[in-house]
Amino acid sequence: MISSSDALVVAASGGIGTAMVRTMLNDTSLERIFAVSSVPEAPQEFNNNSKLTWMHCDYSAMDIARTVNRLLSLECNLVMGAICNGILHDDAVKPEKRMDDITEESLNRVFTANAVVPILWIKELKQVFSKRDICKIAILSARVGSISDNRLGGWYSYRASKAALNMLLKTSAIELNRKCKNVKLISFHPGTTDTKLSRPFQSSVSRDKLFPANFVATKLMDLMRKTDVDGELSFLDWSGVPIEW
Ligand SMILES: NC(=O)c1ccc[n+]([C@@H]2O[C@H](COP(=O)([O-])OP(=O)(O)OC[C@H]3O[C@@H](n4cnc5c(N)ncnc54)[C@H](OP(=O)(O)O)[C@@H]3O)[C@@H](O)[C@H]2O)c1
Known part of the structure; x- marks a missing residue:
């Protein structure tokens, strides 16, 4: 029996998550897309797509x-x-x-969303990682989680939670x-992307540095395809350039 090539998106209702689902659904090499979300129903644009399991x-x-x-x-x-x-801000x-x-x-809220939840996914997904096929998993991190890149300070819990994520x-x-x-793990920095998460902070970002989520999703798909399975964690930005830890 020839097995299918399936893909997974967790946090599929978020700005980048939704763009990943959209991009994967359009990829003819992928047969089934499993999308996980705290939102019970798929967005209307994905209704009746037989490739998608929400x-x-x-x-x-x-x-x-x-x-x-x-x-x-x-x-x-x-x-x-x-x-x-991931969260940077919420009601509280x-x-x-x-x-x-x-x-x-x-600290507790941001660490839970940004570090605890993603590592629990990796822990459980171990059982799903195929023994035959190469499997590439990108985990959304952020450049501000780089300790050596921290020149501005501030954003204590977000920075620290992403640094903790990288170590996990x-x-x-x-x-x-x-x-x-x-299995290849990629800790991925999307660049400043036009989503709910970045919205309150976009005024200080020039238009050419604010990426549409679909652009980031395409870049991440290309990166996952190109990156070799080498037993290492890569910390890469949207253009594939490594970020210092
Ligand atoms: N946007 C940027 O500029 C930017 C820059 C650097 C890094 N990132 C990283 O990229 C990732 C995706 O961000 P985004 O821009 O797509 O933000 P977003 O639109 O706010 O989406 C984030 C998603 O995370 C899930 N989530 C929210 N609260 C959570 C909680 N308490 N616990 C667990 N999961 C929770 C939700 O998914 P569901 O609704 O589907 O459950 C939410 O839609 C995050 O890790 C973020 O730190 C974003």
Whole structure:
């Protein structure tokens, strides 16, 4: 039996997540797209697309495990995936300008969304990583998670959560290189992208540096296709250039 080539998008209702689903649906080499979201229904534009399976998940550890079990039961043959969870701000959290703005709540909320949830996905997805086919997984990180690149300060919880994400992924890549040699992890910086996340901060960004989500999704698909499976975690920007840790 020839197995299918399937792809996964987590946080599929977000700006970049939706663009990834759209781009993957248009990729004829991919047969099934599994999209996971805290939003129960797929956006209308994807209605009646037989390639798409929309899966609801509340991102608790238990629900992530349940969703991965469903992927296993559907015999998902994962060849690529994008984990797009993240917050910079929400109703209760704003990026900190100074140390005095740090609260226990903001640290906990941002770390959970940006570091804890993505690593729980990698932990559970280990069972789905195909033994035969190469599988490339991009996890949405951010350049501001680079410790050596931190010249401006501020954004304590966002920066630290992305640095923590990178370390969790680096450690996972070492373990996967022993157990699942066909898997490649990419910690991906999309550049400033026109989504809900960046909206309050776009006024200081020139138009040519603010990317449409569809552009970023196309770049990430190209990058996943081109990047070799080398047992390492790569920290890459949207143009494929490595970022210093
Ligand atoms: N936009 C940028 O300029 C930019 C720059 C650098 C890095 N990034 C990174 O790119 C990723 C995607 O961001 P985006 O721009 O697409 O933002 P977005 O439109 O706000 O989407 C983020 C998605 O993350 C999920 N999410 C929200 N709160 C969460 C929580 N508490 N726990 C777990 N998941 C949660 C939601 O997915 P569902 O609604 O589907 O559940 C949400 O739609 C993030 O990791 C972000 O840090 C973005």
